[in-house]
Each structure stands twice: as C-alpha cells, then as structure tokens.
Amino acid sequence: MALRRLLAAAGAGVVLAASMPAGSAQQWPSRTVKVVVPYGVGGVTDTMARVTADRLSKSLNQSFIVENKGGAGGAIGVDYAIHAPQDGYAILFVGSTLFTVLPLAQKVSYEPLKDLVPVSITGTNGMVMVVAKEAPYSTLREFIDYARAHPGKITYSSGGTATNNHLSTAYLAGREGLDMVHVPFGGGQAALTALLSKSVDMHFGNSSDLIEPVRSGAVKALAVSTPTRMPQLPDVPTVAETIPGFEYIAWNGYAVTGGVPTEVKVRLSQSLKAIAHDPELIKIFASLGIESAGTTPEEAAESVRKDMPIFSKIVDMAGVRHN
Secondary structure, X not given: OHHHHHHHHHHOOOOOOOOOOHHHHHHOOOOOEEEEEOOOOOOHHHHHHHHHHHHHHHHHOOOEEEEEOOOHHHHHHHHHHHOOOOOOOEEEXXXXXXXXXXXXXXXXXXXXXXXXXXXEEEEEEEEEEEEEOOXXXXXXXXXXXXXXXXXXXXXXXXXXXXXXXXXXXXXXXXHHOOOOEEEEOOOHHHHHHHHHOOOOOEEEEEHHHHHHHHHHOOEEEEEEOOOOOOOOOOOOOEHHHOOOXXXXXXXXXXXXXXXXXXXXHHHHHHHHHHHOOOXXXXXXXXXXXXXXXXXXXXHHHHHHHHHHHHHHHHHHHHOOOOO
C-alpha cells in the first residue's frame, strides 16, 4: 500500500530536518519513559515494543518500560495516554488499525493525526492465508472456486472483529464476491488454535504467528498478502499472483498524543531511525516476518493519510462501520 513507497525513501537515509533547541534535546528523557502498548502481552505488537524499548533505553540513556493497557481494540490504551501529562513520558506503541480502522469501527475519544500522532513506523508485516493440511484445496484459486461453490459454508477465524485477521479476509472475500462466515476469537493464537482443531476452515493471520506452523507442516499456506513473496516462505505465492493488485500490509510503530512537544517527537524519531538499522534487530524482526522501517513522522503521517480511504472501503466490505 502507500507505506511501501515511503519505505524506499526511509531506507535511503532520509535526514529528519527539524529545528530543536539544544537544551530541549537534553531535557527529554530525563527520567523513565512509559511505552504504552494498547494490547495484551505476547502478541507481535507487544514483542516489537519490547525489542525496540530495550534499544531506546540504551540509545537515550533512560529506561523505557513497556506497560500493556489492552481493551476496546486498543482505544483504552490511547485514552490512557491522552489523559496522561503531555510531557513525553507516556508514549505509545501501536498498530496501524488505530489510525485507519478503529475510529470507523467504533466510537473513540481521539481523532487520528490530531490527538494520536505517528512518530515512526517501526516495522511492517504481511498476512499468511492458511488452511488445514487435510483441506481439499491446495492453491488460492482452488480455495476461491470451492468457496464460490459452497456459499456460506466456509468459516474463517480471526483474533477479533476489525482486526487485521478479520479485515484481510473480508477484503479477499469482497474482491472475489465470496460468502464466508467470520468466527472471531480473543487473539491471533486462539484463532490459529481454532484452525488446528478444525473448528474453522481458514485463517488469514500475521506472518509472525504463522511462519513456523507453515514450515513445520502443521498448516497449509495458500498465499501471502505482501506484493512480493516473503523470503521466509519463498514457495508460498502472493495473493496478487491470483488476484492482481491485491495487497494487505500491517504496520506497528511509535506514536504520541497531540499535546506532546515537537522536540520529543524529533528526538524519538531520530533514535528509532538509527535503531531500525541495527543488524540484530533486523534479524529478530525478519524471523517474525517483519521488515524493519524507521520512518520519519512526516512519512508515517503520509502513509496513514494515503491508507485511510483504502481501509474505509475494507471496513465497509467487512460490515463493521459503526453508526
């Protein structure tokens, strides 16, 4: 989507242009910084937050402590940060849907890009479409043909309504005119367990959750949502090889609330850009199917703006727009 074009510029070493008083740069951080993750412990967002927070602690010589405040699709954590002092000591590590999806799917207390401001896209990942290893279809085209021949019979699991698991499948169904039944669970691992136990027929999950199950043969991968094949799963075709133009990319990154000073955003972004090039971090992310990014605030905001109309259509395809 829009993010892919911006990453090329970020990787080329775009320099963040900003005027920041020298004194301000030394003032933040002068004490422990709380990194609010608006989801539960153990998911891909939480893992990325902890890996990067550890490196921020070393880079900026202050402790960056992850605190999970999940609930309401991430809205509770954002609301917590909005009501905290606007001094940069309660920052957020969020998923892209808090900007592009959640404000459309439910009533929230914030306006994206005004009350919730991206600082840096830390990493991007695609989705992997998997089915039971005994399933009667072995390619995406075979699956689509089967679903068309059996309307309302195919079930698919997700980690919850309006999550990337849900929306990527709804996007696929909308593009192909498929009638499938959504079965939401409380998280991606529960959704994968439902597939493994044959309680559902299909799961379109985060690459971080599915690389190992695919490699071990526990599930059968039909396609990936990235524009090109994933290096971790080189034998798995892209959805676009069957449905031209299909692409679904999720991202996670740092954000702050609207009242946080500009100098905090600048220094945080500069540190995250340097961290994004850390070979060890790149290796850790790659093992999870994540591509390290490290964008500037401007690049991150531009990505959100370009993705908003795309996800607005996907939200409608999924039927989750709130009144």
